[in-house]
Amino acid sequence: MIVNYKRLLRCFDLMSGLSINFDKSNLISVNCEQGWVDQASGILGCKQAVLPVRYLGISLRANPCLVKTWKPIIDKVEEKLNLWKVKVLNKASKLVLIKSMLNSLPMYYLSLYKMSKAVADKLIGLQRRFLWCNEDGNYGIPLVKWELVQAPKKVGELGVGDAVLRNTALLFKWWWRFSKEDCLLWKKIVYSCYNINPNVMLAYQHLPWIWNFHWRKELFQWEMDLVHQLHERLRPVKLSTDRHDAIVWKFDKKGVFSTSSFLQVIQSEILVDEITSYSFTSAIWRSVVPPRVELFGWFVLVGRVNIMKRLSRLGVIPNSDNVCVLCKKEIESVQHLFLLCEVTWRVWCTWLRYFRTDWAVSGTIKGLFESWTGMHSRKQEQRKWLTGFFVVIWNIWWERNDRIFKIKEASVAKMQSRTILSYQEWTSSDPGEC
Ligand SMILES: [Zn+2]
Numbered sequence: 001m002i003v004n005y006k007r008l009l010r011c012f013d014l015m016s017g018l019s020i021n022f023d024k025s026n027l028i029s030v031n032c033e034q035g036w037v038d039q040a041s042g043i044l045g046c047k048q049a050v051l052p053v054r055y056l057g058i059s060l061r062a063n064p065c066l067v068k069t070w071k072p073i074i075d076k077v078e079e080k081l082n083l084w085k086v087k088v089l090n091k092a093s094k095l096v097l098i099k100s101m102l103n104s105l106p107m108y109y110l111s112l113y114k115m116s117k118a119v120a121d122k123l124i125g126l127q128r129r130f131l132w133c134n135e136d137g138n139y140g141i142p143l144v145k146w147e148l149v150q151a152p153k154k155v156g157e158l159g160v161g162d163a164v165l166r167n168t169a170l171l172f173k174w175w176w177r178f179s180k181e182d183c184l185l186w187k188k189i190v191y192s193c194y195n196i197n198p199n200v201m202l203a204y205q206h207l208p209w210i211w212n213f214h215w216r217k218e219l220f221q222w223e224m225d226l227v228h229q230l231h232e233r234l235r236p237v238k239l240s241t242d243r244h245d246a247i248v249w250k251f252d253k254k255g256v257f258s259t260s261s262f263l264q265v266i267q268s269e270i271l272v273d274e275i276t277s278y279s280f281t282s283a284i285w286r287s288v289v290p291p292r293v294e295l296f297g298w299f300v301l302v303g304r305v306n307i308m309k310r311l312s313r314l315g316v317i318p319n320s321d322n323v324c325v326l327c328k329k330e331i332e333s334v335q336h337l338f339l340l341c342e343v344t345w346r347v348w349c350t351w352l353r354y355f356r357t358d359w360a361v362s363g364t365i366k367g368l369f370e371s372w373t374g375m376h377s378r379k380q381e382q383r384k385w386l387t388g389f390f391v392v393i394w395n396i397w398w399e400r401n402d403r404i405f406k407i408k409e410a411s412v413a414k415m416q417s418r419t420i421l422s423y424q425e426w427t428s429s430d431p432g433e434c
Pocket residue numbers: 324325326327328329330336337341342343
């Protein structure tokens with residue numbers, strides 16, 4: 001029989017011009033006697049190999065539950081997020097790198113295997129270490145929860161994305177293909193392996209319809225709860241006998257499944273209240289200022305900047321050192337430093353004068369941002385005011401760091417002129433211009 005196979009391959013070679021290099025080919029046997037394998041490999045002139053082997057970058061017959069199966073992916077992430085890069089990259093650049101790394105993970109790996117929790121934890125751990133790492137390579141203080149880093153920018157977060165969700169979306173695509181595509185060999189194999197007959201899922205016993213599910217094993221209690229939820233969901237579904245059945249993905253206008261629409265739905269479902277409470281910050285991502293400034297603005301709005309009050313609460317500095325370096329009177333908190341401090345207030349006033357506006361300012365940074373950015377309907381005006389917001393907070397932070405780390409103090413007039421320079425640098429225009 002092997003001789004016939006070799007003849008077939010030779011015919012294929014002559015007809016297509018694609019010759020097979022037997023020296024580089026392997027014969028992989030499954031449940032065969034060694035004597036037969038030796039003889040067959042001798043006739044073919046190829047080497048012998050045993051499973052698991054690598055094929056198109058995937059380890060065939062490897063156990064996806066084991067961390068070592070995912071080692072190529074973990075190594076790739078580790079290589080991309082190498083710690084030497086933290087010395088030359090700011091947080092905004094690090095986020096870009098983490099996002100690009102997640103997008104470049106081998107999709108075929110994620111679309112074939114379910115990532116185990118241990119692998120997911122390892123991948124997320126590498127991303128967290130990279131983002132929060134200090135310049136000296138030590139793990140720094142995380143400014144926000146990782147869920148906020150992963151959640152989409154559309155709801156005001158950092159939009160890094162979640163490899164686990166992407167994995168689920170890609171695997172779900174198989175369900176879609178299973179239900180939509182006919183006569184596929186793999187589908188027939190699945191049917192026979194699991195003894196599935198899709199026609200017995202529904203039992204019609206006059207009215208109403210009864211869902212008659214068969215499970216491959218005894219269900220655990222938590223699975224029973226899920227089945228109960230499923231029945232609750234299906235109960236209001238009214239089936240009609242005079243129309244053809246069709247499977248439709250209701251989260252897409254055309255009714256066709258896509259991994260991106262799946263991700264959107266799942267992401268919005270799992271958003272916790274804390275994340276949605278920051279949705280007002282989504283207005284920040286307009287690319288009107290450099291990414292590092294935009295990201296800093298976001299940290300200010302969610303109240304997670306390493307100011308004195310936070311550092312003393314975390315025990316990094318003594319309580320006695322938490323006084324604002326601008327006014328030297330009050331405790332340095334986010335609200336104080338960026339809004340309520342008398343020095344900061346004078347800088348905000350410059351900008352109100354520039355924009356020729358009288359305005360009752362809100363007592364919180366969130367209120368300030370919302371009224372500062374929501375005041376205008378014209379797009380051009382909105383961009384101008386948003387830039388104004390960034391130039392003030394960025395320069396306040398700059399001055400505060402100069403005073404702490406460089407023992408250099410600028411006057412309020414100097415700070416005001418610096419904000420104008422930043423505005424001119426970022427927009428190539430003057431704040432007074434319309
Ligand atoms: Zn102050």
